[in-house]
Amino acid sequence: MQEQRYLVAARKYRPQLFRELVAQEHVTETLKNALRLNRLGHAYLFSGPRGVGKTTAARLLAKAINCQTPLEAREDGAEPCRQCEACIAFEEGRSLNVFEIDAASNNKVEDVRELRETVRVPPQGARKKVYIIDEVHMLSNAAFNALLKTLEEPPPHALFIFATTEPHKVLPTILSRCQRFDFRRIPVDAIVARLREICAAEGVEADDESLMLLARKGDGALRDALSAFDQAVSLCGTTLRYAELAQALGVVDLDLYFTVTEHVQAGNGAGMLAVVEQVVRAGYDLQEFALGLAEHLRNLLVARTMPDLSLIEAGEATRRRYAEAASAFEEADLLRLLGLVADLETRLKSSAQPRLQLELTLLRMASLPHAIDLRRALALLDQLSQTPPRLDSGSPPPARSTASGTGTPPTPPATPRPDPTPSARPNLAADTTRLFGPPALETLKHARPERPSGQAALATASETDVLVADAPSTLLETLRMRWSTFVEHVLQVRRHVGMVLTDTHPEAIEGSRLWIRVQDRAYERLLQNQADFLLQQLHAFFEETRCLTGLRFRAAESAPEASGPEPSMAPAPEPEDPTQVLERLRRTSPVVQKLLEQFGCELFWGNGR
Missing domain, CATH: 1.20.272.10 (Zinc Finger, Delta Prime; domain 3)
Incomplete structure (x- = not known):
């Protein structure tokens, strides 16, 4: 007794009818309509990923064309009957009118010339001679060119079907002579349904997770999923369970x-x-x-x-x-x-x-830190802005001492600001002033009377506590930190102005004017002539500087009275070196020491360069 030959599932359950082709209805319906209406082309190109049914669809079309059963007697008016002599000969692999050619091994000009000679011979007892050329992109350019004339004007009995996974490698002259059909990747659900049918036919029990694993293993190709199914049955027998199958196939749990x-x-x-x-x-x-x-x-x-x-x-x-x-x-x-x-x-x-x-x-x-909702963070900041922050949890800030004695210092004069336009963006310096109050250095300047030159900036511990917040305003600090970037911007716009602006730095903000320190009087006069241009560039580069309405320049060797400043820039005694003041704060101020211990802060005085 002859032993029955074993066939893998991909060959044993290869579709024999158009309706059995999985997830390619857009192709099968078009081909069946062409059969019903007798509107078959002479050349087709089937393209798509591997294992989705390109060669199978070509074989089905070849079988349906040469089927001897009339169309009206067939299923759906187009399906092959699988009972006539032509269908049986095709399924048994002895048909003389269907030629399957592998272009990977027959890619030379001589192979195409031989094909051209055989095309002239009419079919034997059939309607068409069908040439299925698989992996057609493997043909050389010379072979493609040799096929052009035959492909454009083939004999009436010849039909060419090309299959490829890389249609972009096919010559455009070949593509223009073919009707192209793009095959899709098969969804996982469709592969699972087909695997369930095969399991029922083979008597294999499998849970849903196992079938889903095999379908995902196919990665959109039914043939790959069927190969994995054969391997799973060989490993696990007729009962497939996910845990055992995942371990056998080497899939991560x-x-x-x-x-x-x-x-x-x-x-x-x-x-x-x-x-x-x-x-x-x-x-x-x-x-x-x-x-x-x-x-x-x-x-x-x-x-x-x-x-x-x-x-x-x-x-x-x-x-x-x-x-x-x-x-x-x-x-x-x-x-x-x-x-x-x-x-x-x-x-x-x-x-x-x-x-x-x-x-x-x-x-x-x-x-990785967890993300926070920006809207919630902004809402929290808005709530915090409603209550001025304090240095401790319950008590108000300590009273400031003036040079003449203790008591509450007079309220500093309000700094004039231009009225913002409705379309202007919120000003960073204005928001900081609203949240934390006016800059402490400016408040201290108005609160304390003049002292002789050389007198210490602070004499008591209460005054050192106040100077914890005596830092330049946020806007001035921002300008100092990013001044070099602004100078590079000016260099690109007006080089001669930018070169003069290189050795400058923002010195102070008085009202709505920004004072800038320059090298000498010549640079001072040159930059003052360009003040309007520089202010315009400053507004464009730093949107938060829209509150500034003027720029003033002061040479390093010029005295305040020589440059004719406003009353607010009246001559003042030479201040103590800020580095010495900060160093003394490190030693004497308990608040500074607390900040250094808890937050690891460092005392730093920026020079704007």
């Missing part, structure tokens, strides 16, 4: 990915290192682990953002598990985690130490 995200939520770096050790000991491919982790995070993001979980390619129980786990994350957190894993996939391909790259990425994921 889904629980391991959920463990990773649990460690991310808890910030557990040690647990991440344990996960990497488990991955390495189990023999998983690190690249495949990274791909699976990216898909896991993507499923969490889908569960977090969409009410419908159908986009998650998993069983119903797994989808519910994703919905529960996603509630612990924000969308921004998941997006940042996906970005880290995407970078990991790129680094793993070229790194000499892939395990170290995986460990570093997982540790970064565990230490």
Whole structure:
């Protein structure tokens, strides 16, 4: 007794009718209509990913064309009958009118010339001679050119069907002579349904998770999924269970990915290192682990953002598990985690130490701070701005002492500000003044009378406490820190002005005027002539400077009275060196010492350069 020949599932269950072709209805319906209306072309190009049915569709079309049963007697008016002599000969592989050619091994000009000679011979007892050329993009340019004339004007009995996974490599002159059909990747649900039919025919028991695993293993190709099915049956027998199947196929267990995200939520770096050790000991491919982790995070993001979980390619129980786990994350957190894993996939391909790259990425994921809602942060800042901050938890700030005695200092004169336009953006300096009060240095200047030159800036501990906040205004500090960037901008607009502006720095803000220190009087006069231009550039470069209405320049050697300042710039005694003042504050002020201990601050006086 002859032993029955074993066939793999991809060949045993190859579609024999158009309706059996999975997820390619847009192609099969067009071909069946062409058969019904007798509007068949002379050349077709079937393109698409591997394992989606291109060659199978070409074989079905060849069988349907030469089927001897009339169209009106066929199923659906186009399907091959599978009972006539032509259909039986085709299915048994002895048809003399259908030629399948592999272009990868027959890609020379001589092969095309031989094909051209055989095309002239009419079919034997059939309607058409069909030439199916697989992987047609492998033909050389010379072979393509040799085929052009025959393809454009073939004999009436000839039909060419080209199949390729890379249509962009086919010459445009060939493409223009063919009707092109693009085959789609097969959805996971369709692959699962086909696998369930085959399991019923083969007597194999499989749970939904196992079928979903095999379908995802196919990656959109039914043929690849059927190959994985054959391997699974050989390994596990006629009963397929997810845990055993995942271990047999070398697929990373889904629980391991959920463990990773649990460690991310808890910030557990040690647990991440344990996960990497488990991955390495189990023999998983690190690249495949990274791909699976990216898909896991993507499923969490889908569960977090969409009410419908159908986009998650998993069983119903797994989808519910994703919905529960996603509630612990924000969308921004998941997006940042996906970005880290995407970078990991790129680094793993070229790194000499892939395990170290995986460990570093997982540790970064565990230490990544959680995202906060910007709207909630702004609302909190708005609430804080309603109550002026205090130096301690319950008591008001200590009273300031004047040079003549103790008591409350007089209120400093209000600084004039231009009325902002409705369309202007909020001014940073104005908001800071509203939140924290006027700059302390300006308040101290109006509160204390003049002292002889050389007198110490502060004499008592109460005065040192006040000077904790005696720093330049936020706007002036911003200008000093970014002044060099502004000078580079001016250099690009007016080089000669920018060159003079190089050795300058903002000195003070009086009212709505900005005073700038320059090298000498010549530079002072030159820059004063360009004051309107510089103010315009300053407004464009720093939007927070819109409150400034004028620029004034003062040479380093010029005295205040020589430059004719406003009354507010009256001659003042030479101040003490700020570095000495700050150093004394470090030693004597308890508030400064507390700030240094708790926040690790450093005393710094910027010179604007």
